[in-house]
Amino acid sequence: MSATAATQPASKHVWNFGAGPALLNRSVLERAQREFLDYEGSGMSLMELSHRSDLYEQLNNKAQDQLRQLMDIPENYKIIFMQGGGHTQFAAVVYNLLAWRLDQNKKTNSGEQDWRNIPVDYIVTGSWSSKAVEEATRLGANVRVVANAKTAYGGKFAGVPEEKTWLTSSKDQQAQDKSNLPAYLYYCDNETVNGVEFPFVPSQHDVANVPLVCDMSSNILSRKVDVTKFGVIYAGAQKNIGPAGVSVVIVREDLLKTAELKDGMVPVPLMLDYNTMVKNNSLYNTPPMFAIYISSLVFDWLLNAEQQKLHDGAYHDQIVAAAGGRSDLVGIDAAVARNARKASKLYNAIEQSRFCKLVVTDKPSRSRMNVPFRILVANRTADMSDEDKKKADAEDKAVEARFVREAEAKGLFQLAGHRSVGGIRASIYNAMPEEGVDVLVQFIKDFEAQL
Numbered sequence: 001m002s003a004t005a006a007t008q009p010a011s012k013h014v015w016n017f018g019a020g021p022a023l024l025n026r027s028v029l030e031r032a033q034r035e036f037l038d039y040e041g042s043g044m045s046l047m048e049l050s051h052r053s054d055l056y057e058q059l060n061n062k063a064q065d066q067l068r069q070l071m072d073i074p075e076n077y078k079i080i081f082m083q084g085g086g087h088t089q090f091a092a093v094v095y096n097l098l099a100w101r102l103d104q105n106k107k108t109n110s111g112e113q114d115w116r117n118i119p120v121d122y123i124v125t126g127s128w129s130s131k132a133v134e135e136a137t138r139l140g141a142n143v144r145v146v147a148n149a150k151t152a153y154g155g156k157f158a159g160v161p162e163e164k165t166w167l168t169s170s171k172d173q174q175a176q177d178k179s180n181l182p183a184y185l186y187y188c189d190n191e192t193v194n195g196v197e198f199p200f201v202p203s204q205h206d207v208a209n210v211p212l213v214c215d216m217s218s219n220i221l222s223r224k225v226d227v228t229k230f231g232v233i234y235a236g237a238q239k240n241i242g243p244a245g246v247s248v249v250i251v252r253e254d255l256l257k258t259a260e261l262k263d264g265m266v267p268v269p270l271m272l273d274y275n276t277m278v279k280n281n282s283l284y285n286t287p288p289m290f291a292i293y294i295s296s297l298v299f300d301w302l303l304n305a306e307q308q309k310l311h312d313g314a315y316h317d318q319i320v321a322a323a324g325g326r327s328d329l330v331g332i333d334a335a336v337a338r339n340a341r342k343a344s345k346l347y348n349a350i351e352q353s354r355f356c357k358l359v360v361t362d363k364p365s366r367s368r369m370n371v372p373f374r375i376l377v378a379n380r381t382a383d384m385s386d387e388d389k390k391k392a393d394a395e396d397k398a399v400e401a402r403f404v405r406e407a408e409a410k411g412l413f414q415l416a417g418h419r420s421v422g423g424i425r426a427s428i429y430n431a432m433p434e435e436g437v438d439v440l441v442q443f444i445k446d447f448e449a450q451l
Contacts, residue, residue: 015436018414019192019370019427020218020239027307028297046293051286060282063292066299070331073227073250080249080274081282081292085236086128086217089247090135092272093186093213093232094120096251098141099259099268100211101183112180115265117142119182121168121210123202125149125365126157126191127420128215140266144182149196157194159362168205184211184231190219190367192239193418195360195425197367201229211255219369220248221302222335222430231255232274240369240429242295245288249274302430305330312338315434335430342428342437343368349441353448355399359423372417372425375400377451400424403447410443 016023039046040055049056064079073079082088098115105111105118112118120141122133126149136143146167149157168185185205190197197219202212211231220235227233232251238244256275259265270276276284301307305328309316323329323337347366350356350373359372377399378392400423404416417423428437 012411014411014413015432015439016413017426017428017432017436017440019418019425020236021244022239022427022429023431024242024294025298025301025307025311025431027310028294028301031297032294047290049289051283051289056289057281057283059289059293059296060287063296063299066296066303067248070221070299070302071225071227071250076253077227077250078253078256078274078278080251080277081287082247082249082277083245083271083288085238085244085247086215086234087131087135088272089215089234089236089249090132091139092249092274093132093184093234094136094139094141095259095266095268095272096257096274097183097211097213097232097255099263099265100255100257101181102259102263102265103257110179113264116140117180119144119180121146121182121185121205123147123166123185123187125160125188125196125198126194127418128191128193128217129186129188132186132188132215146185153361156359156361157191157196158360159196159365160198160200163200163202163204166202166204168202168210181206181209184213186213186215188215188217190216190369192218192370192427193372193421193425195367195370195372196362196365197369199364201226203229211252217247218427218429219367221332222339222369224332224336237291237295239427240431242298243291245291246295248295249277251278253278298431302331302335308334311433313433313435315341319434338434339368339428339430342432342434343371345434345437345441346371346426346428349444353444355448355451356424356444359421369429370425370427372421372423374423375403397422399451406447407440407443410439412440412443 037045042055067079098118101118102115105113120136121144122129124130124133124145133143133145147161149159149161152161153159185202187202212229213232214230216233217236218239221240234247234249237246251274256278258273258275259268261267308330312319319337320326320329322341323333350358355375355377357374357376360366376396378395380392403424407415415424415426417425426440
């Protein structure tokens with residue numbers, strides 16, 4: 001051992017509950033470290049390679065093949081890697097799907113011929129779907145919010161409204177709008193900030209004629225998905241796939257349509273154009289190569305039974321039992337069993353607490369990935385004055401800040417809630433081992449014992 005290695009301190013072990021950029025599996029990081037200076041015997045780091053090189057194109061294709069295998073993606077769906085995260089996809093969806101709908105209307109000589117009048121439908125269940133609506137509106141689209149969780153849950157994002165209450169579920173509404181079908185129906189499958197996750201796939205809209213568009217940024221690869229029910233699925237990588245910088249887009253090939261000025265629509269910017277990206281195999285421009293590389297390592301990890309067993313550690317036999325005794329447990333099957341156990345443990349601990357209160361009141365809509373809760377210790381009464389309410393809120397916030405500080409001292413990091421809502425939030429994505437959840441559960445009990 002070299003003198004430098006002998007004096008180097010051991011790395012500090014922490015449990016990272018951050019919502020994104022989020023925890024990456026340690027074996028993935030260690031492999032990236034080993035390959036950092038010499039990728040595939042090239043003598044160069046991956047970050048030094050040309051994105052036009054055979055080596056990189058092989059990696060690009062491999063990552064697509066791995067994801068296709070993990071999610072059982074049919075051949076008539078194209079996989080592309082894009083930059084800009086979810087915020088960029090808010091705009092890309094509008095441009096691409098309106099271009100497709102306008103083209104459909106012109107081909108059939110029916111429906112609205114002005115793109116500004118074609119509806120785009122949104123279900124709002126939290127902060128990210130709200131932002132998607134804001135962007136679509138800003139771009140001049142004819143936005144319809146067909147369901148809003150705040151309306152259904154007393155001004156709070158606390159669940160998913162029943163589908164029968166949505167505007168798209170009304171037979172009369174559908175019949176009325178046949179001459180002007182929406183370009184798509186959009187929703188966010190898991191709201192990272194608010195902890196709301198869809199317990200179902202929307203199915204009461206005009207499924208045959210209106211593509212379903214889904215933001216799966218924070219729960220992709222965590223549960224089984226029937227890709228054929230969707231027109232477009234996209235996901236920012238920095239939660240359940242890899243590092244920030246790349247977004248995965250899965251798009252049904254019949255929806256690919258580039259719009260130009262001559263088509264009577266604002267042109268789709270080429271960097272947002274799904275058709276351009278598919279034609280160039282995600283290599284239209286220099287892609288986020290390192291982020292795609294790490295994503296491929298994560299896909300490798302999910303597909304490797306031995307790596308899954310090492311990740312589970314002492315919990316592996318219990319996870320296998322929860323999955324029906326499958327000894328070859330890999331991929332999303334392994335993630336489903338593991339995530340169900342982790343979420344159940346954490347939710348049970350919070351529900352049994354005297355002071356911790358869950359934010360999402362609709363149990364079927366509680367996220368398995370992001371668990372927000374409040375710590376409420378102040379006494380409250382129905383006839384409290386506004387001044388007393390402010391004091392009570394300040395007392396609770398002080399206790400929550402103390403919770404975060406003491407958790408960090410114990411090696412539990414990034415537990416503060418999103419800045420827009422406050423409170424506490426624990427994100428327990430695929431890479432979080434069950435042991436980490438057990439450590440957090442014990443900390444909650446120990447902290448409460450001091451109050």
